[in-house]
Amino acid sequence: xxxxxxxxxxxxxxxxxxxxxxxxxxxxxxxxxxxxxxxxxxxxxxxxxxxxxxxxxxxxxxxxxxxxxxxxxxxxxxxxxxxxxxxxxxxxxxxxxxxxxxxxxxxxxxxxxxxxxxxxxxxxxxxxxxxxxxxxxxxxxxxxxxxxxxxxxxxxxxxxxxxxxxxxxxxxxxxxxxxxxxxxxxxxxxxxxxxxxxxxxxxxxxxxxxxxxxxxxxxxxxxxxxxxxxxxxxxxxxxxxxxxxxxxxxxxxxxxxxxxxxxxxxxxxxxxxxxxxxxxxx
Numbered sequence: 001x002x003x004x005x006x007x008x009x010x011x012x013x014x015x016x017x018x019x020x021x022x023x024x025x026x027x028x029x030x031x032x033x034x035x036x037x038x039x040x041x042x043x044x045x046x047x048x049x050x051x052x053x054x055x056x057x058x059x060x061x062x063x064x065x066x067x068x069x070x071x072x073x074x075x076x077x078x079x080x081x082x083x084x085x086x087x088x089x090x091x092x093x094x095x096x097x098x099x100x101x102x103x104x105x106x107x108x109x110x111x112x113x114x115x116x117x118x119x120x121x122x123x124x125x126x127x128x129x130x131x132x133x134x135x136x137x138x139x140x141x142x143x144x145x146x147x148x149x150x151x152x153x154x155x156x157x158x159x160x161x162x163x164x165x166x167x168x169x170x171x172x173x174x175x176x177x178x179x180x181x182x183x184x185x186x187x188x189x190x191x192x193x194x195x196x197x198x199x200x201x202x203x204x205x206x207x208x209x210x211x212x213x214x215x216x217x218x219x220x221x222x223x224x225x226x227x228x229x230x231x232x233x234x235x236x237x238x239x240x241x242x243x244x245x246x247x248x249x250x251x252x253x254x255x256x257x258x259x260x261x262x263x264x265x266x267x268x269x270x271x272x273x274x275x276x277x278x279x280x281x282x
Contacts, residue, residue: 006025006026006027006028006083007024007025007026007027007028007030007083007265008024008025009022009023009024009264009265009266010022010023010024011266011271011274011275012136012137012139012274013236013274013275013276014136014139014145016142016145017095017136017145017149018092018236019089019090019091019092019095019136020038020089020090020275021087021088021089021090021133021136021137022042022087022088022090023085023086023087023088023133023137024085024086024088024265025046025083025084025085026076026077026078026083026084027078027081027082027083028077028078028083029076029077029078030075030076030077030078031051031074031075031076031263032075032262032263033052033073033074033075033216033217034073034074034075034225034228034263035070035071035072035073035074035216035225035229036068036070036071036090036229037070037071037093037229037233038070038090038091038092038093039067039068039069039070039090039091039092039093039096040066040067040068040088040089040090040091041065041066041067041088041089041091041129041152041156042065042066042067042086042087042088042089042129043063043064043065043066043086043087043088043126043129043130043133044060044061044062044063044064044066044084044085044086045062045084045085045086045087046062046082046084046085047062047078047080047082047083047084047085048060048061048078048079048080048084049061049066049076049078049084049086050076050077050078050079051066051074051075051076051077052074052075053068053072053073053074053118054072054118056118058118058119059079060084060086060119063121063123063126064119064120064121064126065119065120065121065122065125065126065129066086066118066119066120067115067117067118067119067120068115068118069114069115070093071215073216073217087129087130087133087137088133089129089132089133089136096113097113099149099153100113100153100156100157101113103153103154103156103157120159122155122159124155125155125156125159128148128151128152128154128155128156129152131148131151131152132145132148132149132151132152134148135147135148135149136148172210172213172214173214175200175202175207175210176210176211176213176214176215177214178200179196179200179207179211179219180211180215180222182196182199182200183196183219183222183223183226184226187223187226187227187248187249188247188248188249189249190249193207193208193219193220196219207219224259225263227248227249227250227259228259228260228263228264230248231244231245231248231256231260231268232264232271234247234248235268235271235272235275236271236272236275236276237276238272238276241253241256241257241268241269241272244256244268253268256268
């Protein structure tokens with residue numbers, strides 16, 4: 001699934017676990033700021049992978065493990081003409097919580113888990129990520145894939161990589177959450193900021209500021225990211241791209257395609273083909 005002479009993205013979808021594996025290479029600018037609804041765990045193979053997350057700039061070098069949480073805003077760039085290559089696993093929130101919760105320290109009812117660090121230079125962890133990727137990528141027998149994933153989760157549990165997220169709840173945080181929920185509930189209507197502000201009984205300029213402060217993107221940009229995450233899920237289940245576009249509030253299939261390719265470097269049809277082996281009608 002190579003997209004250009006210098007930049008390429010190859011994706012495979014494990015039919016049993018649902019885990020996606022991606023191997024990609026980029027020179028120059030790779031990704032605009034965006035987020036996923038999965039935990040991302042990967043290893044940089046070659047070059048220097050530069051990105052921003054948690055309001056910091058990071059540089060992942062060969063052998064470095066990089067880790068991102070669901071809805072963690074990040075971008076991507078190469079720092080020189082050689083570019084960078086990486087391999088990465090997309091793990092659902094449910095998979096991570098089910099596998100890691102029994103392995104890590106108890107003591108709180110809050111089961112939402114957060115990476116304590118974005119980068120980790122740990123050879124054993126890197127090997128575990130690499131081997132899990134290989135087992136899934138090459139569709140090894142299930143017993144081998146299970147063993148590789150077990151090794152990965154054990155490695156994750158044995159290191160101080162996790163902490164329980166304890167967010168301070170204040171009025172702005174509550175309002176930001178309410179705005180997020182309102183956007184999701186009205187996503188197909190292409191709501192305006194003024195309409196949302198009136199529904200939440202707040203000045204729209206204050207709403208825009210606090211939303212971006214809390215979620216990292218202005219409301220319209222956040223909604224696009226949410227729609228794209230939903231589109232990935234629906235396409236992976238075999239829903240026709242034209243129906244996905246209509247259900248999620250995109251103007252038409254072409255509108256979905258432009259945003260999807262910009263975010264994923266794959267067309268919706270090619271992404272769906274990788275996930276389902278349905279005929280590519282694009």
